[in-house]
Amino acid sequence: MVALSFLSRGPDAAVAGDRAPRARATLAALSVFVAGVSLLSLGVGAAGVSLSDVAWKLASGEALSLRERVVIFDIRLPRLLTGLLVGASLAVSGAVMQGLFRNPLADPGIVGVGAGAGLGAVLAIVLGGMLPAALLGVAGMHLVPLAAFLGGWVTTLVLYRVSTRRGRTSVATMLLAGIALGALAGALTGILVYIADDQQLRDLTFWGLGSLAGASWAKLAAAAPIMGLALVGAPVLARALNGLALGEGAAAHMGIPVQRMKNMAILTVAAATGAAVAVSGGIGFIGIVVPHLLRLAIGPDHRFVLPAAALLGAGLLLLADMIARLVIAPAELPIGIVTAVLGGPVFLWILLRRRGIVDM
Amino acid sequence: MIRAALATLMLITPAAAQDRVVVIGGGLAEIVYALGQDHRLVGRDTTASFPPAVNDLPDVGYMRALSPEGLLQLDPDLILASEGAGPLETIQIMQAADVPFVQITEAPSVDAVMERVEMVAQHLHAQDAGAALVADLRAAFATLAHQTAQVTVPQRAMFVLSAQGGRINAAGRDTGASAMIELAGAVNAFDDFAGYRLLTDESIAAAAPDVIVMMDRDGDHALSDAEIASHPALGLTPAAQNGQIIRMNGIYLLGFGPRTAQAAHDLHKAIYPSLAHQGG
The missing domain is CATH 3.40.50.1980 (Nitrogenase molybdenum iron protein domain)
Structure with missing residues (x-):
């Protein structure tokens, strides 16, 4: 049905093996790209602290000024690591979702995980003040990210229960149920937006546009293990996703434990997306543009698409973040605006060049 | 001893106190101008737009979404901010960088206006100008109260x-x-x-x-x-x-x-x- 055509693009699939060298070269190039962007990201910024100065001082044992220390170690480094993890998580989640649902439009947004996480965050922003002081004290500034993560998690669990019968998860039911859950989460969010006061509305707007500006070691410590685990686990899915591209029946005949792999894919996406949305708010387009770009470049083999998506997602998000923080310095653009402004046209361009990807 | 001496020194020569001030909040910016201390400002946020001269200062963005690096770029030695300024992470980084981040009430009341003027004056070591401004404002509000007392049927x-x-x-x-x-x-x-x-x-x-x-x-x-x-x-x-x-x-x-x-x-x-x- 839907997407055999986009995952295996007809005759190309037969020569997929020929693409391996190209895919390896792409992976190597992407690694260099990410390393370069990371160094650049540490080195440039509004405050004008240069990486070479700091590196020189560190090497020569000279003391760093307080300003240099704060800018490099408290602002740019946590921001760099957060950007890498969030970018990789969003892109890998997108790739896994598209593989799992055999649908080129799939993205964590579409199965309601994003909307659920958003609902959690909005709940925390609007109603957080009503929590007992003791609980607020414990959760503190982590309340919003924590609630976003829980929101994404709960949505995924509900979705999973709804679409699983007698131990079998129906992908079609899940896709439709996800759209319904997303609409429901959106409606609940709407109610909260209605009762929010002006200040909360402003917070909601900015949260929805996404930003890495709030990156801190504390947030990173909470979210990095979750995203890291999901990213490390994702490659295990590659063979199963390749099999699923031929249909569930075919995958089962190939000896792939289909149900177990589906469970794992859903868990991976929920964890990676929930944690990413929690630390950075709503960042669009990475999850949908990156996997498609890579499929065009290196073909549909998930063994290459998944790691390449992690690298390209991380690199692109860092690049977008640099644009976000430099373009109107000393102020900052929400990064969701940058990814959408860059991602929208790129996506249209892909569609125009390769209409066949989504023609079914 | 030294601290006290320093404090006295700062009182005698206010210009020697913080002279790289970033103001976050339109109302606070107006107060800084009204106190005649605007020459010490190096930045403001998006909500500050009066007097028109304030628009010439670098804009650090919306007061609730401040970028830590953007603020540090201005090399401030004092940040006067409305209560709602944030996010918390940015405030914490300012504290880590030893930049005083002073939060001032933003309540919409006459008492709060006076409190804001006094707070800003105190942190800019311009207490004399602050006291004069508060006296002016009190007189203006008294005149206003006198006028509104004539209202018999409130609209x-x-x-x-x-x-x-x-x-x-x-x-x-x-x-x-x-x-x-x-x-x-x-x-x-x-x-x-x-x-x-x-x-x-x-x-x-x-x-x-x-x-x-x-x-x-x-x-x-x-x-x-x-x-x-x-x-x-x-x-x-x-x-x-x-x-x-x-x-x-x-x-x-x-x-x-x-x-x-x-x-x-x-x-x-x-x-x-x-x-x-x-x-x-």
């Missing part, structure tokens, strides 16, 4: 924040607009809810305001007299029928800064044209 006023797509967003109690209406000697026609709300046409008709107050602005949110007259609910209010529609500059009206007494006075004159004439 019911409605503050319309916006009217997008014909839906009216109005101020309830506990808002700056409501406080200004009261300062001007009128009563808010909508005191059964707090904050700003989208109103139904029925509730507007039931409240029957005598006066409509709005910000003078363009675009989607603006409402012309003709649009008010033709609005199903607003058109039926006594305010629209009698042409009692008042437009004032938003920051002037709602800033709760040094110009608030004057703004309330203007609003009072507009609501009670005959009274203001008698009162001088």
Whole structure:
């Protein structure tokens, strides 16, 4: 049905093996790209602290000024690591979702995980003040990210229960149920937006546009293990996703434990997306543009698409973040605006060049 | 000992105190200018737009989404911020970088205006100018109180924040607009809810305001007299029928800064044209 055509693009699939060298070269190039962007990201910024100065001082044992220390170690480094993890998580989640649902439009947004996480965050922003002081004290500034993560998690669990019968998860039911859950989460969010006061509305707007500006070691410590685990686990899915591209029946005949792999894919996406949305708010387009770009470049083999998506997602998000923080310095653009402004046209361009990807 | 000596030194030569100040919050920026300390400003946030000169300063973005590196770029030695400024992570990084981040109340009341002036003056070591400004403001508010005391039948006023797509967003109690209406000697026609709300046409008709107050602005949110007259609910209010529609500059009206007494006075004159004439 839907997407055999986009995952295996007809005759190309037969020569997929020929693409391996190209895919390896792409992976190597992407690694260099990410390393370069990371160094650049540490080195440039509004405050004008240069990486070479700091590196020189560190090497020569000279003391760093307080300003240099704060800018490099408290602002740019946590921001760099957060950007890498969030970018990789969003892109890998997108790739896994598209593989799992055999649908080129799939993205964590579409199965309601994003909307659920958003609902959690909005709940925390609007109603957080009503929590007992003791609980607020414990959760503190982590309340919003924590609630976003829980929101994404709960949505995924509900979705999973709804679409699983007698131990079998129906992908079609899940896709439709996800759209319904997303609409429901959106409606609940709407109610909260209605009762929010002006200040909360402003917070909601900015949260929805996404930003890495709030990156801190504390947030990173909470979210990095979750995203890291999901990213490390994702490659295990590659063979199963390749099999699923031929249909569930075919995958089962190939000896792939289909149900177990589906469970794992859903868990991976929920964890990676929930944690990413929690630390950075709503960042669009990475999850949908990156996997498609890579499929065009290196073909549909998930063994290459998944790691390449992690690298390209991380690199692109860092690049977008640099644009976000430099373009109107000393102020900052929400990064969701940058990814959408860059991602929208790129996506249209892909569609125009390769209409066949989504023609079914 | 040394600390005390330093403090004295700073009092004697205020210019030697912080002279790279970033101000976050439109009302606070106005106060800094009113105290004559604007030469020490190196940055401001998006909400600061008065006096016009403040627009020449670098803009660090919206007060609740401040970028830590953007602030540090300005090399500030003091940040004067409205209570709502943030996010928390940015404030914590400022503390880590040894940049004092002072948060000042943003409550919309006369007492809070005085408190803000005193706080800003204290942190800028300009207490004399602060005391003078507070005295001026107290006198202005006393004059205002004297004028509004002449009001025998308070008018019911409605503050319309916006009217997008014909839906009216109005101020309830506990808002700056409501406080200004009261300062001007009128009563808010909508005191059964707090904050700003989208109103139904029925509730507007039931409240029957005598006066409509709005910000003078363009675009989607603006409402012309003709649009008010033709609005199903607003058109039926006594305010629209009698042409009692008042437009004032938003920051002037709602800033709760040094110009608030004057703004309330203007609003009072507009609501009670005959009274203001008698009162001088």
